Amino acid sequence: MxxxxxxxxxxxxxxxxxxxxxxxxxxxxxxxxxxxxxxxxxxxxxxxxxxxxxRDLSASLLARARDIGVTFIIPDGSNAFMASSAEAIERWTAPALSDRVHIQILRVKALDGAALARALDGLDAKTCDCAVIVAGEDAAVLAAVDAATRRDIAVLTPVSDLPGSQRRHFIGIDNVAAGRTAASLLGRFLPQGGKVALIAGSLHLRDHSDRPAGFHAALAAEFSTIAVVGPLEGHDEASQTESIVAALLAEHPDLAGLYNLGAGNTGLVKALDNSGRAGAIRVIAHELTAATRQGLVGGAIDVVLDQNPDGEIRQAIAAARALALGGNGLSGNAPIEIGIFLRDNLR
Amino acid sequence: MxxxxxxxxxxxxxxxxxxxxxxxxxxxxxxxxxxxxxxxxxxxxxxxxxxxxxRDLSASLLARARDIGVTFIIPDGSNAFMASSAEAIERWTAPALSDRVHIQILRVKALDGAALARALDGLDAKTCDCAVIVAGEDAAVLAAVDAATRRDIAVLTPVSDLPGSQRRHFIGIDNVAAGRTAASLLGRFLPQGGKVALIAGSLHLRDHSDRPAGFHAALAAEFSTIAVVGPLEGHDEASQTESIVAALLAEHPDLAGLYNLGAGNTGLVKALDNSGRAGAIRVIAHELTAATRQGLVGGAIDVVLDQNPDGEIRQAIAAARALALGGNGLSGNAPIEIGIFLRDNLR
DNA sequence: AAAGTCATGAGGCACGTACCTCATTGGCGG
DNA sequence: CCGCCAATGAGGTACGTGCCTCATGACTTT
CATH class of the missing domain: 1.10.260.40 (lambda repressor-like DNA-binding domains)
Structure with missing residues (x-):
């Protein structure tokens, strides 16, 4: 029955x-x-x-001779966000196996479009139904994505969208909205107005250029009493970010707020702590990592905006499964929300 | 192969x-x-x-003669949060069918433990593997949950936990943390200190008693310059909330902030708009609904804390599937996060 | 010693789909 | 009219697990 x-x-x-x-x-x-x-x-x-x-997905999956292969291609290096993404992927590998989804991780040199393109080109449709990549807007990558699509490999681009490509699906937060949110919070934190510094990483990735756009727009529209210093570039690197922030603090004794939209938060926290002004300046950073967690708990950081890598991975896996099984993969997955974390709602 | x-x-x-x-x-x-x-x-x-x-879930599901039945029992009535939960459930009904999960919705009288218990007792293990309920802490409900568990029906309790029962799994936000978060935001919004009003719905549901606890604790610990007015009871009802807020605004011309942890936000927004002080008072409310959305966009509400019903439903379905298939159902689902929404990151 | 009980083996059918081979049909051109 | 080919039918096996029946051997009870 x-x-x-x-x-x-x-x-x-x-x-x-x-x-x-x-x-x-x-x-x-x-x-x-x-x-x-x-x-x-x-x-x-x-x-x-x-x-x-x-179509009964269970029976369909059972009947087809091979399982579903999903390959994640992630930038190598010390980037904390990528590290936590990798962790999330590994966490989901075993459960996905129960649904006959085999997950593989490929690491390529960070910010190297050619390397990423080579990795994509090297994927065999026999063992990979779906690739999940984080890419900058690079011509070589775009071409490789389209080629993969023609070879019947679906390509998902979480975190950072690739507008010109044939990618099947975008999973990620709205980075313009993230910038707006940071501005809106800082504006409310500083009802008297004041001076706010903006620190960027690299503007190469699309997410890092969307954020300042949203930030400036929201400030201009709602909080005209706030003045912006920067953007300064910390190159997503702890030591560079530390020296930039230290210089910033020295130069502006009246600095009231700070928004770091890139990585390198270890340096940010260190500089704030060393200055003795941690807690006196309202600070917003990105990505829930060990460094930002420590900043939240210690009081140096007020708010962290997060992309929820775990949720992204889960959705990517679900989308990959649906795509490989002949669905359109788009049905019924909500866009990832921007996670907002204070010390008080840390998970 | x-x-x-x-x-x-x-x-x-x-x-x-x-x-x-x-x-x-x-x-x-x-x-x-x-x-x-x-x-x-x-x-x-x-x-x-x-x-x-x-165990191969596909084959397992295929081999067992019947599909998985999940019954959601939700309170009837005009509660906006429940309405959006019901919407979320309906949104997921079709996709779940592809995974052989049949979803059924049962409505019972709101805040009526006996009715809920009757509904639970009426569930047949033949057609229902898993029940998802929202319950107050009621002896009759507790007994019915345990009875259902003995009949091999797994019971999930999202939103509001049932500490004494045999429930298999809790899905929902940490309401103490939600209260703390509201306090922490209001504290940062009002660096000069000031008077903040607290409005509750009914203290019958556990989530509504956890929130003020967290709220008060965080204020006491970090923001001693903020004074709390209330809690006042709006009974989760728009007209009552409106009159309470109107009276509050008239009585306290210096009111600087407001935290409504219950429902009835239509009344809240109306009272604020009528007073002409919308935008001048920092307001935090709960649950992303049509009313709170309008409040955010119009500027009457600054922040909305949300339980993410869509995510809860999705997790409930996934957990139900895993439970019915003999897993423990607890593996690999993160706790629901508190959604924090400003006008700028509305989805 | 006979009868009974328990742990285990052996094997088969079912679930719904994918994919394969081998007929069979009908229409077409030469 | 014959042969060719495209379209379709008929029927099989396989996927991995759940669940069923029946047989067998070992060990216990009377």
């Missing part, structure tokens, strides 16, 4: 019966194989719509 | 071979059927661990 509440499950047999064709023909239509007249295809599709047939 | 990268899938046959027992015995162990000596059980479990066997 494959039923709940007395209704039998609708199967391919039902489709065949209603359409007045054989099972083999239904199968040909369902799996896009050749050898069916257009008129017959329509009959089958009408029957599918009429009785509300939905 | 059921493989990726050349490694064959580990099946029950492999377990049987490695353990040196028959397939039937492995099956008995895996599905908790009687008739196996303890020593043999250990042999099988050792083999499972050794070769890393994981």
């Amino acid at each position: 494959n039923e709940i509440g007395g209704r039998r499950r609708v199967t391919v047999h039902d489709v065949a019966r209603v359409a007045g064709v054989s099972l083999a023909t239904v199968d040909r239509v369902l799996n896009g194989r050749p050898g069916v007249r257009a008129a017959t295809v329509e009959k089958v599709e009408a029957a599918i719509a009429e009785i509300g047939f939905h | 059921n493989e990726i990268g050349g490694r064959r899938r580990v099946t029950v046959h492999d377990v049987a071979r490695v353990a040196g027992v028959s397939l039937a015995t492995v099956d008995r162990v895996l599905n908790g059927r009687p008739g196996v000596r303890a020593a043999t059980v250990e042999k099988v479990e050792a083999a499972i661990a050794e070769i890393g066997f994981h």
Whole structure:
């Protein structure tokens, strides 16, 4: 009794019966194989719509000879966000295996479009149904993405979108909104107005250029009493960020707020602590990592905006599964929300 | 070739071979059927661990004769949060069907423990593997939950925990942390200190008593210059909340902040707009609904704390699937985070 | 010693789909 | 009219697990 509440499950047999064709023909239509007249295809599709047939993913997955392969290509290096993404991927590897999704991680040199393109080109459609990449806007990468798509490998681009490419799906936060949110919080934190510093990492990645745009726009629209210093570039690097912040603090004794939209937060916290002004300046940073966590708990950082890598990974896996199983992969996954963390709601 | 990268899938046959027992015995162990000596059980479990066997959910689901039934029992009435939960449930009904999860919604009278208990008692294990309920701390409900658990129906309690029961899993935000977060934000919004009003709904539900606890604790610890007015009870009702807020605003011309931890936000926004002081008072409310959305966009509300019903529903479905399939259901689902929304990061 | 109980083995069918091979049909051109 | 080919039918096997029946051997009870 494959039923709940007395209704039998609708199967391919039902489709065949209603359409007045054989099972083999239904199968040909369902799996896009050749050898069916257009008129017959329509009959089958009408029957599918009429009785509300939905392919049973369990049986489908069981019947197809091979499992689903998903390859994550992530930048190598010391970037804390990427490290936590990698952790999240590893955390989900075993559970995904229960759903016959095999996960593989490939590391490439950070910010090297050519290397990423080579990695993409090297993917074999036999062992990889779906690639998940973090890419800058690079011509070589765009070409590689399109080539992979033509080889029947779906490409997902979390974190940073690739507008010009054939990518199937974007998973990630709205970085303009993130910048706006930082501005809006700082504005409310400083009702008297004041001087606020903006620190960027590299402007190469799209997410790092969207954020300042949103930040400036929101400040201009709502908080005209706040003046912005910068942007200064910390190159996502702890020691550089530390010296920049230290210089900044020395130069502006009246600094009231600070927004670091890049990485290198270890340096940020160190500089603030050393200056003795931690807690007196309202600070917003990005990505929940060991460094920003410590900053929150210690009081040097007020708010952390987070991309929720765990959620992104989960969604990427779900989307990959849906894509590989013939769905469109877009159904029913909400966009990732911007995580906002204070000391008080740290998970 | 059921493989990726050349490694064959580990099946029950492999377990049987490695353990040196028959397939039937492995099956008995895996599905908790009687008739196996303890020593043999250990042999099988050792083999499972050794070769890393994981039950194939697809095949398992396919093999068992019936699908998974999940019943959501939600309070009837005009509560906006429940309405958006119901929407989220309906949104996920179709996608869940692809995974052989049948979703059913049962509505009971709000805040009526006896009615909820009756609904739970009426569930048949034949058509329902898992019930998801929102319950107050009621003796009748606790008993019904335990009874359902004994009938092999797993019970999940999102939103509001039931500490004394046999519930299998809690999905929901940390409401003490939510209260702390509201306090922490208001404290930072009002660096000069000031008077802040606290409005509660009913203190019957656990979430509504946890929030003020966190709120007061955080204020006391970090923001001693802020004085609290209240708590006043709005009974989660728009008209009552409106009159309370109107009276409050009239009585305290110097009110600087407001935290409504209950529902009835339509009334809150109306009272603020009518007073002409919307935007001049920092306001924090709960649950992203049409009313709070409007408040955010219009400027009457600064921040909304949200339980993310969509995420909760998704997790409840996933947990129900895992539970019904013999897993423990707890693996790999992060606790729900507190959503923090400003006008700038509205989704 | 006979009868009974318990642990286990052996094997088979079912679930719904994918994919394969081998007929069979009908229409077409030569 | 014959042969060719495209379209379709018929039917099988496989995927990995759940669940069922029946047989067998060992050990206990009377």
